[in-house]
Every structure is written in C-alpha cells, then in structure tokens.
Amino acid sequence: MLPKGPAKKVTIYLNEDSRYHLEPAWRAVVNFLRQKQVAGATVLRPSMGFGTHQMIHTLDTEGSMEHMPIRIEFVETGVRVDELLPTLYDMVTDGLIEVQDTSIIKSVVQGRQPQPVRPHEDIRGKAKLIRIYLGEADKFHGEPLYEAIVKRLRMMDVAGATVYRGILGYGAKRETHKKSLLQFSHDLPIMISVVEREERLPQILDTIESMMQDGLIVLSDVEVRRLVHRNPLEEEAKNAGTPAG
Amino acid sequence: MPEPQPAKYLRLHVGEDERWNGKPLYEAVVEKCRELEISGVSVFRGVEGFGESAEMHQSHLITRDRPILISIVETEENLARLLPEIEGILDTAMMAISDVQMIRICKSTLPH
Numbered sequence: 384m385l386p387k388g389p390a391k392k393v394t395i396y397l398n399e400d401s402r403y404h405l406e407p408a409w410r411a412v413v414n415f416l417r418q419k420q421v422a423g424a425t426v427l428r429p430s431m432g433f434g435t436h437q438m439i440h441t442l443d444t445e446g447s448m449e450h451m452p453i454r455i456e457f458v459e460t461g462v463r464v465d466e467l468l469p470t471l472y473d474m475v476t477d478g479l480i481e482v483q484d485t486s487i488i489k490s491v492v493q494g495r496q497p498q499p500v501r502p503h504e505d506i507r508g509k510a511k512l513i514r515i516y517l518g519e520a521d522k523f524h525g526e527p528l529y530e531a532i533v534k535r536l537r538m539m540d541v542a543g544a545t546v547y548r549g550i551l552g553y554g555a556k557r558e559t560h561k562k563s564l565l566q567f568s569h570d571l572p573i574m575i576s577v578v579e580r581e582e583r584l585p586q587i588l589d590t591i592e593s594m595m596q597d598g599l600i601v602l603s604d605v606e607v608r609r610l611v612h613r614n615p616l617e618e619e620a621k622n623a624g625t626p627a628g
Numbered sequence: 629m630p631e632p633q634p635a636k637y638l639r640l641h642v643g644e645d646e647r648w649n650g651k652p653l654y655e656a657v658v659e660k661c662r663e664l665e666i667s668g669v670s671v672f673r674g675v676e677g678f679g680e681s682a683e684m685h686q687s688h689l690i691t692r693d694r695p696i697l698i699s700i701v702e703t704e705e706n707l708a709r710l711l712p713e714i715e716g717i718l719d720t721a722m723m724a725i726s727d728v729q730m731i732r733i734c735k736s737t738l739p740h
Contacts, residue, residue: 601637601701
C-alpha cells in the first residue's frame with residue numbers, strides 16, 4: 384500500500400499491436416509492473432486516438448482496428464519510479480512515456496481478513512492538548528464547521544478528536560448562546576479537543592486557523608498514556624520473541 | 629503558525645441543580661462573567677459524576693443533578709479580577725486553574 388504524500392504517476396501510451404519479444408508490448412509492461420510488485424496499474428483502451436503518424440485510429444472505421452491506442456497508468460513513489468523507468472524505456476519502442484508529480488491523498492485496501500486482536504501497547508510521553516472553541520452555527524463552505532474540522536483532522540491522520548456541545552455560553556460575538564424551551568438556539572458553544580505530539584502542532588494549527596472565522600484555540604501541555612493495538616508491521620519487525628496472547 | 633499568547637484556563641465544577649438567587653448557579657456565573665466583560669465562557673453538562681459530598685450526580689426520573697463544567701480562558705489579570713466575584717456566589721465547588729497558551733481568531737468584523 385502506498386504511503387500518503389508525494390508520488391509519481393506514470394502514463395504510457397502504446398499501440399495495441401506493438402510487440403515486445405513474443406507478447407503484446409502492453410501486456411509485457413503490465414506483467415513487468417506486477418513482477419516488480421508495483422502497487423497497482425490500470426490499462427485503458429481509448430475509443431479513438433492518433434499518434435505521430437497523424438493517422439486516426441478508431442473502432443468505427445473498419446480495417447484500421449489493429450493500430451488502436453492503449454494507455455497504461457500506475458502510481459508509485461518517486462524512488463520506485465526511478466528504479467522502473469530504465470526497463471520501461473527499453474520496452475516501449477513505439478509510443479510515449481510520461482511522468483507526473485502527484486500526491487496520494489488516500490490509499491486503502493478493503494475486504495481483507497479481519498486482523499486478530501493484538502495485545503495492548505502502552506504509549507507514554509509528553510503531548511499537547513488542543514481545545515478549539517467555536518459556535519455550533521459556524522459554517523465552513525456550507526457544512527457545520529466542527530464537522531469540517533474533524534473530517535480534515537481525520538484526513539491528516541491526527542490521533543483523535545472529540546466534539547463537545549455546551550449548554551450555555553458566549554464568546555467572540557458577545558451573544559449569549561443558550562438553549563431554552565421558548566427560545567431555541569442552534570448556536571451553542573462547541574469545543575473540540577485533540578491530543579497530539581508537539582511536532583504536529585504547527586500543521587494542525589495552521590489548518591484549523593485557516594478554516595475558522597472567529598473563535599479560540601487553547602493549548603496545554605499534557606502527559607499521555609495511550610493504549611493502542613500494536614501495529615502489525617511493527618510487530619513483525621520486532622519478531623516472534625513475545626509469547627502469543 | 630499563529631503565535632500563541634500565555635493565558636489561564638479556569639475550570640469550575642458545580643452541580644446542575646445548584647441555585648443562586650433563584651436561578652441555576654451556572655447561569656449566575658455566566659452573567660457575572662458578562663458583567664465583568666470576560667471575553668468568553670462555555671458551559672458543558674456531563675453525563676454522570678460525583679463531587680465533594682460523594683453523592684453521585686446523575687439523571688433521575690424526577691431530578692436532573694448532573695455535573696456541570698464551566699470553562700473560561702482569560703489573561704491572568706482578568707481572571708484575578710473575576711475570581712473573588714465568583715467566590716462570592718459559590719457555596720461549594722471545585723475550581724482548577726491551569727497555564728495554557730491561547731490563539732484568538734477574530735477575522736470577521738463585529739456587527740454594530
């Protein structure tokens with residue numbers, strides 16, 4: 384699975400009937416990528432196209448089906464792409480190879496066997512507690528601001544966030560937020576609390592600050608003790624020295 | 629990253645059914661804060677808890693004595709101004725003050 388962050392996207396344009404040794408070139412490329420354990424590759428068969436010969440190849444005109452274009456796409460880390468390119472360069476004798484900078488936002492694998500419950504691990508250390516105060520009625524591009532902030536923090540892989548709704552309060556706008564039977568208010572105070580390592584603070588604060596109009600962010604030093612299920616990859620690295628639990 | 633300023637964080641724990649001059653105590657505290665121009669107050673209601681009297685604060689069929697948390701973030705001077713005033717209206721309560729860093733975000737112009 385690819386890590387989030389910068390990556391390279393490689394697009395290869397080929398003729399369907401170009402050959403590499405005994406097999407079609409596009410199939411040779413896909414087999415090579417698989418053999419190299421590239422995270423994934425997609426072969427697309429466009430419905431029309433032309434190349435350097437300026438000849439239109441399309442499924443409609445009879446007799447010219449053999450020169451149909453084929454496009455292969457894959458995304459990998461920069462290091463892996465550098466490692467693969469010399470071979471691809473050799474394999475593509477008639478066509479085009481293009482590399483683009485891209486960034487991976489989400490890369491997940493579904494449908495795997497559920498992992499057995501692992502022993503708990505106790506993580507201790509210094510951290511920062513971030514409390515964000517805002518109003519329930521505050522919006523960010525049409526959606527509730529507190530929801531938008533939590534979603535964004537989740538995308539950033541922040542360890543966790545909890546949203547609390549108050550029953551009374553006032554803040555930057557100096558209006559009392561109150562919920563009573565006669566006067567129903569939707570603008571009650573909201574507090575979001577987040578605990579994270581100090582080095583992630585600038586990134587988190589910049590993001591939250593850019594989304595908020597009015598409000599307050601409060602930071603404090605805390606000691607954390609986190610009970611988490613051990614990461615399977617870390618466990619493999621540690622090797623089978625611990626008794627099975 | 630916006631530059632944080634040093635501030636004090638006050639947490640005040642009271643019971644939901646505690647009253648002062650006929651109104652809920654937490655409302656009285658919020659009103660006092662407004663009177664003293666404290667920049668902001670938030671009141672949160674807990675689900676369950678216990679305090680000094682070791683009685684459980686929880687929701688019953690008739691009474692709803694749940695724990696209430698009043699939180700205030702202010703500069704040290706403003707908090708010093710507020711504390712004696714609040715102490716005057718509290719009977720029993722727990723106050724906790726901690727040092728924090730705060731970032732005030734105020735991008736929209738206030739309506740007049």
